[in-house]
Amino acid sequence: MELxxxxxxxxxxxxxxFWKTSERMxxxxxxxxxxxxxxxxxxxxxxxERSKRTVKLTEAGMFLRDRWHPMLDEINRVxxxxxxxxxxxxxxxxxxxxGL
Amino acid sequence: MELxxxxxxxxxxxxxxFWKTSERMxxxxxxxxxxxxxxxxxxxxxxxERSKRTVKLTEAGMFLRDRWHPMLDEINRVxxxxxxxxxxxxxxxxxxxxGL
DNA sequence: TAAAAATACTCCATAGGTATTTTAT
DNA sequence: ATAAAATACCTATGGAGTATTTTTA
Numbered sequence: 001m002e003l004x005x006x007x008x009x010x011x012x013x014x015x016x017x018f019w020k021t022s023e024r025m026x027x028x029x030x031x032x033x034x035x036x037x038x039x040x041x042x043x044x045x046x047x048x049e050r051s052k053r054t055v056k057l058t059e060a061g062m063f064l065r066d067r068w069h070p071m072l073d074e075i076n077r078v079x080x081x082x083x084x085x086x087x088x089x090x091x092x093x094x095x096x097x098x099g100l
Numbered sequence: 101m102e103l104x105x106x107x108x109x110x111x112x113x114x115x116x117x118f119w120k121t122s123e124r125m126x127x128x129x130x131x132x133x134x135x136x137x138x139x140x141x142x143x144x145x146x147x148x149e150r151s152k153r154t155v156k157l158t159e160a161g162m163f164l165r166d167r168w169h170p171m172l173d174e175i176n177r178v179x180x181x182x183x184x185x186x187x188x189x190x191x192x193x194x195x196x197x198x199g200l
Numbered sequence: 201t202a203a204a205a206a207t208a209c210t211c212c213a214t215a216g217g218t219a220t221t222t223t224a225t
Numbered sequence: 226a227t228a229a230a231a232t233a234c235c236t237a238t239g240g241a242g243t244a245t246t247t248t249t250a
Contacts (some may be wrong), residue, residue, distance in 0.1 A: 001179070002102050004215095018230060031216045033231060038215095043179060045186040050230065052223050060185040067178045071171065078167045079101070079143060085160040086145040104240095118205060131241045133206060138240095152205065152248045 003075070005039040006068050008032055009047060013065040016055045103175070105139040106168050108132055109147060113165040116155045 008025055012032070015021040022032040040047050047061035057065065108125055112132070115121040122132040140147050147161035157165065 045182045059189055060182045064182050082145045082160045082164050
């Protein structure tokens, strides 16, 4: 299970349309289809019900959408905070060596 | 940034030793070194200070360790819950077709 | 000089693209 | 007939292994 797959899943869970989602995620419909399938296989959880003309979330899919979405936001927030700490730290080092 | 890299990072943040960590994660020291480097590059954040004989966490590294660790636990918990929902749902379907 | 991390090179697994097939309307 | 998802096939990127180099204690 990789973050990229979760991002694909969240996008598809909003669009509920493989083609539109693949465009939005800058991959092909084919690649998206396979990634979603791989995610479902690895989780052992069916995420969508495809009736060949419509795509909708399963109950487990809705559950994961509701949990994963805020988690990815949190990952981004934490990343940004870590950058600030890093920049603060390296800024401090630079201040210690004026002129370099 | 991928979950596998975060797992490598968390393991290394506990061991503070590339060789021991690589053994524990079932990869080579070389692969671990590159993955940590790739993670640092992608985040734009230095995670460890290597003084060629010792490895220690930077301030940003400590921050990320403290945030990411519970997040990965949460991901696992959510996964397990989703499996239960899936099994419940498919179990229910089976109950609707007794004999199949 | 010994222990530990980084690097150069190689190989392979897999993510992604193109083209095609299948299916429901 | 058309729109949409799945699949077969191919390519290329990058993750991992082996061997080697670099570094400092």
